[in-house]
Amino acid sequence: LDQDSWREAAALLRKLQPAEIAHVLEALPLNQRQILWDLLETDQDGETLMELTENVRNELLQNMHQDDIVAATEHMDVDDLADFIQELPSNVTEEVMRSLDEQDRRRLETVLSYPEDTAGGLMNTDTVTVRPEVTLDVVLRYLRQLGERVPRDTDQLFVTNRDDKYLGTLRLADLVTNDPNETVAEVMSLGVQPFNVFTPDSDVARRFEQYDLLSAPVVDEQGHLVGRITVDDVVDLIREEGEHQFMGSAGLSEDEDMFAPVLESSKRRAVWLGINLLTAFLASWVIGHFEDTLERIVALAVLMPIVASMGGVGGTQTLTLAIRGIALGQLSSKNAGYLLAKELAVALVNGLLWAVVVGIIAGIWFHSTDIALVIAAAMIINLIAAAIVGALLPLALDKLGIDPALAGGVLLTTVTDVVGFLSFLGLATLFLL
Amino acid sequence: LDQDSWREAAALLRKLQPAEIAHVLEALPLNQRQILWDLLETDQDGETLMELTENVRNELLQNMHQDDIVAATEHMDVDDLADFIQELPSNVTEEVMRSLDEQDRRRLETVLSYPEDTAGGLMNTDTVTVRPEVTLDVVLRYLRQLGERVPRDTDQLFVTNRDDKYLGTLRLADLVTNDPNETVAEVMSLGVQPFNVFTPDSDVARRFEQYDLLSAPVVDEQGHLVGRITVDDVVDLIREEGEHQFMGSAGLSEDEDMFAPVLESSKRRAVWLGINLLTAFLASWVIGHFEDTLERIVALAVLMPIVASMGGVGGTQTLTLAIRGIALGQLSSKNAGYLLAKELAVALVNGLLWAVVVGIIAGIWFHSTDIALVIAAAMIINLIAAAIVGALLPLALDKLGIDPALAGGVLLTTVTDVVGFLSFLGLATLFLL
DSSP states (O other), rough: OOOHHHHHHHHHHHHHOOOHHHHHHHHHHHHHHHHHHHSSHHHHHHHHHHHHHHHHHHHHHTTHHHHHHHHHHHGOOOOHHHHHHTSSSSHHHHHHHHSHHHHHHHHHHHHHHHHHBHHHHHHHOOEEEETTTHHHHHHHHHHHHHHGGGGOOOOEEEEEEEEEEEEEEEEHHHHHHSEEEEEEEEBBBBBOOOTTSSSBBHHHHHHHHHTOSSEEEOTTTTSSSSEEEEEHHHHHHHHHHHHHHHHHHOOOOTTTOOTTTHHHHHHHHHHHHHHHHHHHHHHHHHHHHHHHHHHHHHHHHHHHHHHHHHHHHHHHHHHHHHHHHHHHHOOOTHHHHHHHHHHHHHHHHHHHHHHHHHHHHHEEEEEETHHHHHHHHHHHHHHHHHHHHHHHHHHHHHHEEEEEHHHHHHHHHHHHHHHHHHHHHHHHHHHOO | OOHHHHHHHHHHHHSHHHHHHHHHHHHHHEEEEEEEEHHHHHHHHHHHHSSOOHHHHHHHHTSSOHHHHHHHHHGGGGHHHHHHHHTOOOOHHHHHHHHHHHHHHHHHHHHSSSSBBBBBHHOOOOEEOOOOOSBBBHHHHHHHHGGGGGGGOOOOEEEEOOOOBBEEEEEEHHHHHTTSSHHHHHHOOOOOOOOOOBBBBBHHHHHHHHTSSSSEEOOOTTTEEEEEEEEEHHHHHHHHHHHHHHHHHOOOTTTOTTTOOOHHHHHHHHHHHHHHHHHHHHHHHHHHHTTTHHOOOOOHHHHHHHHHHHHHHHHHOOOOHHHHHHHTTTTOOOTHHHHHHHHHHHHHHHHHEEEHHHHHHHHHHTHHHHHHHHHHHHHHHHHHHHHHHHHHHHHHHHHTTOOHHHHHHHHHHHHHHHHHHHHHHHHHHHHHH
16 A cells, blocks of 8 residues: 555544454554554544454554553543553553542552452443432432533443442433432332452353343442443453353464464464374374284274264364353253263264264275274274263363363363274274284 | 252242343253243243243243243243244244234334344334434423333434434433433434344444444334344344354354253264264375375374374464454455465464474384474475465355354364375375385
8 A cells, every 4th residue: 555545544544433443453464554553543542452352452562652552541441441551561550550640540449459350350430329319300410410421321320328338220211211209219220239349250241141231330348339340341251252262272362363473373373283292192102002903904094083083073062062051150060960961872872873884884995894893883982982071071170270161172182082093993903903 | 859849949930030040941951941941930931932042942842832832922022022933833923923912013024024134133123212303301201201111221212303214313321411401403423323124243243342332223225213223132142153153163053952852962963973074084085095105104104193183283273263353354355365474474383393393203203214304294284284274265165155163174174184194195105115
């Protein structure tokens, strides 16, 4: 693109929402991304940075001047700022803190005092509160006075007593459909359970889904209202959870940048390839014990990947089901037995079916009933092993605090490779030599 | 559980939200699930059914009496009813249609006339509309008159002209913070672009995320307001998209029931195993061409799975990145070249690195520099092939209308297996015999 086109691009950028700019930036290769970023007006920087995935954001921050970073934080919400500030070098953090007024600094410190993956770390402090004893008419006048200071995504106000203890919510829909002479206490909803500041964010997401919430109150240990969580942050959370499972199963982070610098990418991927190389060598080491057998019946070398691969595929299906069950909170040690029983039955049905098919094909191919019987038996053994590992491994990993979405696949295929080669070559050594 | 416990369970169920009941039902094995379902009061049936995943829902419906199904639809929203009714046998559908009043039937027919995966299929028809020329005070009085008929999740009203053409939105937050003497036209927001009824639901989800929407208007081809989409349905959509990618890569549907009946499960899984068996036999067929080579150098049989497996792992990482890029609308034929260039560079760096490592280990293991050189070369070749296929295959599948999340993995590992075995055994045949 030439000068004119870039100028046009700059004009176009001004008309876009920060999330749209972020979307375009992520879809651009590195050098074009930097050029577009430099074209962006400073007042768009902050919100755009917040919409970017972590890796892309950090990379742009590396090339930004300290003053520009501080300027970018000017229009950020407190919850965004809290996420943002934790990734900055400490001297920039101090600079940002100094640029805030007293009230915002206190709010930021509140949010920062809770772990990022809890309701406290997710919340914003921009709550509008009312007392239960006032009339709706008073509330309406109060809101008109506040005017622009009422956040535009407000769907409900929070009802608190003098001590700031949370009592209930007043939905705007209820505020405007009821008689102005009624009191807040008469109209407010008691159904919305507040989140404790330390509630894990995955529980927050599930409750938003189950109750179709638009916003929800957050209280501290003593029941004081400290903030609110809005559904737009929950939407991002749910998107991230889904991507974490999908990307994690390939050993990638959900923040992986499609156009990350080659060396950075290579470094991250090298770790994953290295782990897999270890497991591949383990499988080879198993095969190595059967060199004599392979030398005498070379057909075994031709057929052995089939047994290992079918075990891997069958086991991955069980594993995937179990990982999702754990993520949704629907699978635990309580009902794992039922899942195992069902998966074993499925493995047996499919093991028998495909053992017959593979046996017939292999038997005809190599003119040998013995080979047919051995591969059929190995197939059944491996599919059953795959079902057991697929169902129980994720629960075990979860108990050990290891993320099953990340480690499950590698470990499972290690087992199915080893069992596959061992059962096939082992049975062949016993019965065919 | 005995009789008393079940009675307690029934009492407990009455206190739960439909989404919570659905969550529990999904976590129960088949027979316990049916018992709990039978315990449920009829008035909870409808909403609970809507919260269940498709497979679990259909299975419960199979055992339900026609009258109970019709009764369950009584309290459903039109958008839910539209999803629901499409899965019923046609005689039950007719019965449900007959049970509706004239207005609801017309609304349902409107929603049913659009494909399920479009804005029209996703919308609800419960919009509250106001005219631009009236004052906010009039709006407030109108809303008080409507009272309970204003949906509780209303965050904004829609402004339309006399012909029902969409003009803009009036946020409740703006309604209550502005002077009651102002007109709707002065206060309304023009920023929310309405969705066309035929907008694909994935675009709807992305726009909700980018603009942090709570609800959005849907218009027909002539610009008439026909309904609204609410964020709770979008949340479900985003959850499903994430699960589709994750489950799809294992050949499972995102609706797969953890405790589906064994035979049904086996049947669905058999297809996937069968497809994989075909690709495994293809790999074996390739190996079969090198029987002579394998007979003479049995070390090749021991080492060959390493080359295939590393290609599969490296390719899957590229594939995963590309599938996510396509799903987010950030990867297309326009920037695919950049991704391919970067992935090739990454494959070259990691190919060289791990080729050296594998070469050294294999060389020491089998006391052969020749084997070391052959496996190193094969590894580089396969990782490069994996990067090319991983980056371009999903785009090609997408163009052909085939879901890359479903078919990508199988096709990729077919290529990496074939290229892995072919390059390793081929090079060995050329240089080692």
